[in-house]
Amino acid sequence: MTARNILFIMCDQLRWDYLDCTGHPSIRTPNIDALAARGLRFDRAYVQSPICGPSRMSFYTGRYVRSHGSTWNMVPLKLGERSLGEYLRPLGLRTVLCGKTHMTADTEGMERLGVSKSSEIGALVAECGFEVWDRLDGVHPTGGKQPSHYNDYLAAQGYDGENPWQDWANSAEDADGTILSGWLMQNARRPARVRAEESETHYTTARAIEFLDQAGDDPWCLHLSYIKPHWPYIAPAPYHEIYGEADVPPAIRAESERADPHPLLAAYQAHRTSKCMSRDEVRRAVIPAYMGLITQIDDQIGVLMRHLEEAGRLDDTLIVFTSDHGDYLGDHWLGEKELFHEQSVRIPLIVVDPDPRAEATRGQINSDLIEAIDLVPTFIEAAGGAVPDHILEGHSLLPLIHGAGNWPREVAVSEYDFAFREARVLLGSAVRDSRAVMLFDGRWKMVHVTGHRPMLFDLESDPQEFTDLGADPAHAATRDRLSAALLRWTERLRNRTTMSDARVEALTEIEMDEGIWIGFYDEADMARGKKAPKGRS
Incomplete structure (x- = not known):
């Protein structure tokens, strides 16, 4: 059932x-x-x-x-x-x-x-x-x-x-x-x-x-x-x-x-x-x-x-x-x-x-x-x-x-705003800069801390997370990779919540259908534009 x-x-x-x-x-x-x-x-x-x-x-x-x-x-x-x-x-x-x-x-x-x-x-x-x-x-x-x-x-x-x-x-x-x-x-x-x-x-x-x-x-x-x-x-x-x-x-x-x-x-x-x-x-x-x-x-x-x-x-x-x-x-x-x-x-x-x-x-x-x-x-x-x-x-x-x-997630993400905590005062951080973000890919865990170096742990060799590799030059490539993953994560956040992706596709390049002719020089140019496939940006 x-x-x-x-x-x-x-x-x-x-x-x-x-x-x-x-x-x-x-x-x-x-x-x-x-x-x-x-x-x-x-x-x-x-x-x-x-x-x-x-x-x-x-x-x-x-x-x-x-x-x-x-x-x-x-x-x-x-x-x-x-x-x-x-x-x-x-x-x-x-x-x-x-x-x-x-x-x-x-x-x-x-x-x-x-x-x-x-x-x-x-x-x-x-x-x-x-x-x-x-x-x-x-x-x-x-x-x-x-x-x-x-x-x-x-x-x-x-x-x-x-x-x-x-x-x-x-x-x-x-x-x-x-x-x-x-x-x-x-x-x-x-x-x-x-x-x-x-x-x-x-x-x-x-x-x-x-x-x-x-x-x-x-x-x-x-x-x-x-x-x-x-x-x-x-x-x-x-x-x-x-x-x-x-x-x-x-x-x-x-x-x-x-x-x-x-x-x-x-x-x-x-x-x-x-x-x-x-x-x-x-x-x-x-x-x-x-x-x-x-x-x-x-x-x-x-x-x-x-x-x-x-x-x-x-x-x-x-x-x-x-x-x-x-x-x-x-x-x-x-x-x-x-x-x-x-x-x-x-x-x-x-x-x-x-x-x-x-x-x-x-x-x-x-x-x-x-x-x-x-x-x-x-x-x-x-x-x-x-x-x-x-x-x-x-x-x-x-x-x-x-x-x-085929689970699609490559990294797990968690965030923390420590502006309300004594830690902010001890660090001398501004309220708006008192943020930390964790990325974990199943082995490597990186914590990005605004204004400070990252933390980095290898849970395969160090499952108890005792050894912070965030300043170790030997692991710069891992930190760079996870930093790039952090950027990709921010780019994928759902900020357009009032319109679905399907609706966006339906509305792509519809100006000509509504009689809005932008960027054409003459009728011949416009005729060629009408033949262009929708969805081209």
């Missing part, structure tokens, strides 16, 4: 290598592994930016960051950028959000054009094209972002306080009952005060099931977007104690990375988060909690899959499991994400297609270079639509899933 529904599952800050099916030595993720066994796992998938907001905007628009313009978490997605719902709703799919998007609406653009958030179209463009079933981007401490409805939910369950998320979901307590902040990494080994069944992960799953139960027979695309295992690194019982220090893998780092680092790497190593996460005692406290949060998600994936099976939906639902970026966890002497080592920019990606044609690859691993922008065209094709490739910059994955070869 071909897919009539789409379940688009995304985790936040889940590293590609923190699943059993991707090779982690001790984590237990049987339900996600079962998805990989039923579908095709893409082993080399990369995000378009290694931070939440711009990465997700590329997932939802099918366009590179350079094209959609939302370069960092607080940068609005400009009004007029099409997103997933605008492609799928005309194909008959109700396109619904349950969880996180990190969308910042272009309120200035909406006000300028008189688009009200209370209108039908305004409500959609303000939410990245999704019909909101339940949006949960996370709740911040009192005085931070305005608390969300999740706080109301916790209060209704009997959790008291002005900000129950802060006091219960993101806090632990000691033997004396003193509340301990989940923001402090030393408390990561303690259980969150909230019960697991009322934590963010369980709550989001329950809300998604509520949608599925009321959706009826109309086709849908449900974006189920978990906010974990993103920090704060604190898990509810029993997930806080499933893993221990013995499960913490050695840090992937070398002293040579601190001896003479690239200026951008040095600036990020100087960040507070990097200094903290590089400490062994911090890694021993945080990583077991991080792993527990992943296993909690895996358990909820199992709950969801059983519900779909009981409802008879597994046989007609295309399922995607992925993440918006990774987490350094102290590797390369770094914390958080944002640079372009594999721990940050590479993501897990599993696609389960019920179409019989997918039997050709079921349970297999694909090693082509895949990008986050490939999902929108995949969903459009799965829903029976025509992919508008004058707008979308990715490629449908369905041919690969159905056993075809």
Whole structure:
């Protein structure tokens, strides 16, 4: 049976290598592994930016960051950028959000054009094209972002306080009952005060099931977007104690990375988060909690899959499991994400297609270079639509899933705008010059940094990316080749989004047909011009 529904599952800050099916030595993720066994796992998938907001905007628009313009978490997605719902709703799919998007609406653009958030179209463009079933981007401490409805939910369950998320979901307590902040990494080994069944992960799953139960027979695309295992690194019982220090893998780092680092790497190593996460005692406290949060998600994936099976939906639902970026966890002497080592920019990606044609690859691993922008065209094709490739910059994955070869991508590209970070100040960079772009051809990874020499890594001989060859004269030809690929990439960005290539071909050299005679000397010259084939420029 071909897919009539789409379940688009995304985790936040889940590293590609923190699943059993991707090779982690001790984590237990049987339900996600079962998805990989039923579908095709893409082993080399990369995000378009290694931070939440711009990465997700590329997932939802099918366009590179350079094209959609939302370069960092607080940068609005400009009004007029099409997103997933605008492609799928005309194909008959109700396109619904349950969880996180990190969308910042272009309120200035909406006000300028008189688009009200209370209108039908305004409500959609303000939410990245999704019909909101339940949006949960996370709740911040009192005085931070305005608390969300999740706080109301916790209060209704009997959790008291002005900000129950802060006091219960993101806090632990000691033997004396003193509340301990989940923001402090030393408390990561303690259980969150909230019960697991009322934590963010369980709550989001329950809300998604509520949608599925009321959706009826109309086709849908449900974006189920978990906010974990993103920090704060604190898990509810029993997930806080499933893993221990013995499960913490050695840090992937070398002293040579601190001896003479690239200026951008040095600036990020100087960040507070990097200094903290590089400490062994911090890694021993945080990583077991991080792993527990992943296993909690895996358990909820199992709950969801059983519900779909009981409802008879597994046989007609295309399922995607992925993440918006990774987490350094102290590797390369770094914390958080944002640079372009594999721990940050590479993501897990599993696609389960019920179409019989997918039997050709079921349970297999694909090693082509895949990008986050490939999902929108995949969903459009799965829903029976025509992919508008004058707008979308990715490629449908369905041919690969159905056993075809000849994947067209030669390099994977990711971008980062570090203007908002301390690194810019440390480097003395202007806001407009604080950009970096990664190109990876499957072996060589080059990072172009405006105003500085590039970084270059050979992942064949140096898979851990310890040795930066960006200043090595012996590799000048490789850098030149990848620099040329960067130029070709910029030339191929889809900037003409209001007219298809087919329409351009139809309109080529039509002036004479409309009586516009430009560049002719006399009638004979014009007669010769009429015989010239269209399409000549």
